Amino acid sequence: xxxxxxxxxxxxVHLDALEENLDRAQAYCDEHHVGLRPHIKTHKCLAISRMQxxxxxxxxxxxxxxxxxxxVDGGVDRDVLIPYNIVGRIKLERLAALAPRTRxxxxxxxxxxxxxLSEAMTAAGTRVGVIVEVDQGRTGVRTPAAxxxxxxxxxxxxxxxxxxxxxMPSPPSCRPLLQAVLSGLDARGLPHPIVSGGASPCxxxxxxxxxxxxHRAGEYPVGGMKHLQVGxxxxxxxxxxxxxxxVSRPGADRAILDAGSxxxxxxxxxxxxxxxxxxxxxxxxxxxxGASEExxxxxxxxxxxxxxxxxxxxxxxxxxxPTFNEHDEIAAVRGDxxxxxxxxxxxxCIR
Amino acid sequence: xxxxxxxxxxxxVHLDALEENLDRAQAYCDEHHVGLRPHIKTHKCLAISRMQxxxxxxxxxxxxxxxxxxxVDGGVDRDVLIPYNIVGRIKLERLAALAPRTRxxxxxxxxxxxxxLSEAMTAAGTRVGVIVEVDQGRTGVRTPAAxxxxxxxxxxxxxxxxxxxxxMPSPPSCRPLLQAVLSGLDARGLPHPIVSGGASPCxxxxxxxxxxxxHRAGEYPVGGMKHLQVGxxxxxxxxxxxxxxxVSRPGADRAILDAGSxxxxxxxxxxxxxxxxxxxxxxxxxxxxGASEExxxxxxxxxxxxxxxxxxxxxxxxxxxPTFNEHDEIAAVRGDxxxxxxxxxxxxCIR
Numbered sequence: 135x136x137x138x139x140x141x142x143x144x145x146x147v148h149l150d151a152l153e154e155n156l157d158r159a160q161a162y163c164d165e166h167h168v169g170l171r172p173h174i175k176t177h178k179c180l181a182i183s184r185m186q187x188x189x190x191x192x193x194x195x196x197x198x199x200x201x202x203x204x205x206v207d208g209g210v211d212r213d214v215l216i217p218y219n220i221v222g223r224i225k226l227e228r229l230a231a232l233a234p235r236t237r238x239x240x241x242x243x244x245x246x247x248x249x250x251l252s253e254a255m256t257a258a259g260t261r262v263g264v265i266v267e268v269d270q271g272r273t274g275v276r277t278p279a280a281x282x283x284x285x286x287x288x289x290x291x292x293x294x295x296x297x298x299x300x301x302m303p304s305p306p307s308c309r310p311l312l313q314a315v316l317s318g319l320d321a322r323g324l325p326h327p328i329v330s331g332g333a334s335p336c337x338x339x340x341x342x343x344x345x346x347x348x349h350r351a352g353e354y355p356v357g358g359m360k361h362l363q364v365g366x367x368x369x370x371x372x373x374x375x376x377x378x379x380x381v382s383r384p385g386a387d388r389a390i391l392d393a394g395s396x397x398x399x400x401x402x403x404x405x406x407x408x409x410x411x412x413x414x415x416x417x418x419x420x421x422x423x424g425a426s427e428e429x430x431x432x433x434x435x436x437x438x439x440x441x442x443x444x445x446x447x448x449x450x451x452x453x454x455x456p457t458f459n460e461h462d463e464i465a466a467v468r469g470d471x472x473x474x475x476x477x478x479x480x481x482x483c484i485r
Numbered sequence: 486x487x488x489x490x491x492x493x494x495x496x497x498v499h500l501d502a503l504e505e506n507l508d509r510a511q512a513y514c515d516e517h518h519v520g521l522r523p524h525i526k527t528h529k530c531l532a533i534s535r536m537q538x539x540x541x542x543x544x545x546x547x548x549x550x551x552x553x554x555x556x557v558d559g560g561v562d563r564d565v566l567i568p569y570n571i572v573g574r575i576k577l578e579r580l581a582a583l584a585p586r587t588r589x590x591x592x593x594x595x596x597x598x599x600x601x602l603s604e605a606m607t608a609a610g611t612r613v614g615v616i617v618e619v620d621q622g623r624t625g626v627r628t629p630a631a632x633x634x635x636x637x638x639x640x641x642x643x644x645x646x647x648x649x650x651x652x653m654p655s656p657p658s659c660r661p662l663l664q665a666v667l668s669g670l671d672a673r674g675l676p677h678p679i680v681s682g683g684a685s686p687c688x689x690x691x692x693x694x695x696x697x698x699x700h701r702a703g704e705y706p707v708g709g710m711k712h713l714q715v716g717x718x719x720x721x722x723x724x725x726x727x728x729x730x731x732v733s734r735p736g737a738d739r740a741i742l743d744a745g746s747x748x749x750x751x752x753x754x755x756x757x758x759x760x761x762x763x764x765x766x767x768x769x770x771x772x773x774x775g776a777s778e779e780x781x782x783x784x785x786x787x788x789x790x791x792x793x794x795x796x797x798x799x800x801x802x803x804x805x806x807p808t809f810n811e812h813d814e815i816a817a818v819r820g821d822x823x824x825x826x827x828x829x830x831x832x833x834c835i836r
Contacts, residue, residue: 141575219732224492400751
């Protein structure tokens with residue numbers, strides 16, 4: 135199929151750029167002997183997960199249990215981390231059913247979560263690995279002493295296997311904290327086979343944090359506006375884009391696209407040009423200054439020539455994860471050819 | 486099923502409140518002889534659309550062609566407006582296929598769109614109604630003279646039936662503009678059987694704009710934080726909510742919910758308390774001050790008592806339309822009972 139035969143808006147992944155991004159990250163992690171654990175919450179797509187595993191990823195990370203179920207059902211079952219507090223009877227029963235099907239690890243940051251996991255695993259006659267998150271402002275446990283206490287509790291509970299810790303993000307500046315946490319565990323003889331760092335931009339400094347056994351990264355396969363800004367990706371390397379059509383030119387300096395917040399998400403990137411909802415590849419001077427649900431609002435005052443009604447352009451979104459979550463399918467393109475249309479199997483797995 | 490048997494996060498619609506909202510709006514429109522045209526982009530759900538039609542709605546409005554196809558396929562086919570510029574071969578062919586199946590009207594704001602519609606309808610041997618949008622800052626045509634020119638073009642083209650105009654929003658202050666537009670059409674003998682106003686909050690002043698033949702409103706069935714602020718809905722009348730579980734209490738003043746931007750959307754409401762992503766029904770003093778994709782960040786410093794891990798609470802979202810678009814299903818509840826689980830059939834219909 136030719137790319138012109140796709141209706142718009144349509145989520146694209148440019149295969150040449152995707153493959154280069156995957157190869158580049160895996161080569162870096164291999165060179166520095168750190169495991170690459172791709173976060174599938176970015177693309178939510180079995181086809182891309184399989185490409186990551188085929189290149190040597192040590193396992194995957196899923197933000198919700200439902201994503202992990204989709205991945206394991208699809209054969210991406212080597213090693214699965216769910217860095218989330220699994221709470222409540224229904225989820226715990228699902229977790230116990232998933233545990234025997236892969237090497238499964240979850241996170242726990244409270245006695246409530248740890249005891250719930252233990253009771254559910256024991257009741258089901260199975261086991262699950264557990265790590266403790268170092269609190270950096272979202273979930274987790276804050277001090278090295280409290281982390282060691284939580285790890286000791288997990289280590290003592292039936293049905294649980296203490297597997298270490300995680301931190302997010304993991305820039306080189308996190309080393310002193312990480313060392314204090316690991317010393318606290320070592321002092322009490324608590325094992326930590328997993329020391330997991332995270333965030334795509336921090337991946338390229340993982341070799342400066344030798345305590346890490348693995349790195350969790352989600353966005354590196356496709357990039358986004360943040361990646362353009364921090365320099366980890368060029369425009370050409372931003373493989374994930376939304377193909378859209380100009381449907382209106384209601385004023386000399388205005389253009390309206392058929393991709394709004396329901397195709398892009400409402401994520402906003404702030405730079406010297408103000409708040410933007412995406413980068414227009416063909417018109418880098420255009421400002422995607424706002425969006426309603428089905429309309430992208432483009433300021434084309436600095437464009438010469440200006441986009442015409444009916445013209446199709448590609449948008450690099452701000453944050454690929456919520457953007458991919460708005461789409462049921464991805465067109466995998468190489469040049470002008472659509473090589474495949476992939477379902478986004480784990481889209482909407484919020485439970 | 487009991488509501489406690491729902492896993493979280495889960496999108497709820499409270500039926501008592503929903504039915505009251507539907508009745509109240511229909512009664513108002515009936516009393517004032519203005520057609521009520523519900524915008525199904527809010528709920529995207531056939532079951533709710535049918536409840537609206539059963540109460541006397543004159544038709545529906547869909548923001549994208551794909552939504553209209555789902556509704557007509559589901560039997561909601563009395564009268565369908567798509568207030569959008571339908572551009573491009575693939576969509577025009579789909580539009581021509583849909584046109585004979587309902588009384589269908591679209592919008593056009595350019596010669597490009599109007600001629601494309603005409604050619605596609607003529608090629609398919611069918612017709613479609615067309616209205617002109619009065620530009621209020623998104624799409625449309627700005628001046629009464631230019632609107633009359635656009636209407637005259639539509640009126641002259643084969644396969645098109647000029648049906649009038651639309652404006653959004655339509656507060657009483659829009660009357661002078663509306664009158665100027667209609668005078669311009671009348672002076673040239675151009676018909677305008679549809680004069681369509683829009684926005685849920687403006688519905689309650691539609692009787693002060695007697696030029697309107699109909700009102701488009703999407704959010705009135707379920708409400709949202711904006712509706713709480715403008716006073717069209719009480720907390721009890723906000724029927725659309727996200728049921729969520731407290732999964733972490735990482736600090737004395739912090740609680741983390743299992744509903745983040747992928748359950749709520751990234752829509753933010755700004756009030757004197759700062760930017761908020763939702764209103765917590767059980768803890769009105771709590772501030773839902775941020776969200777990552779699967780975590781809602783709650784400031785509970787003003788709550789006494791404070792929410793506990795494992796507790797379930799209901800969130801009234803900021804903007805119901807993008808919230809409903811994140812969900813594949815809706816639990817229709819009355820008190821503690823789940824009366825039905827409805828699919829969100831038109832979710833993700835971005836094309």
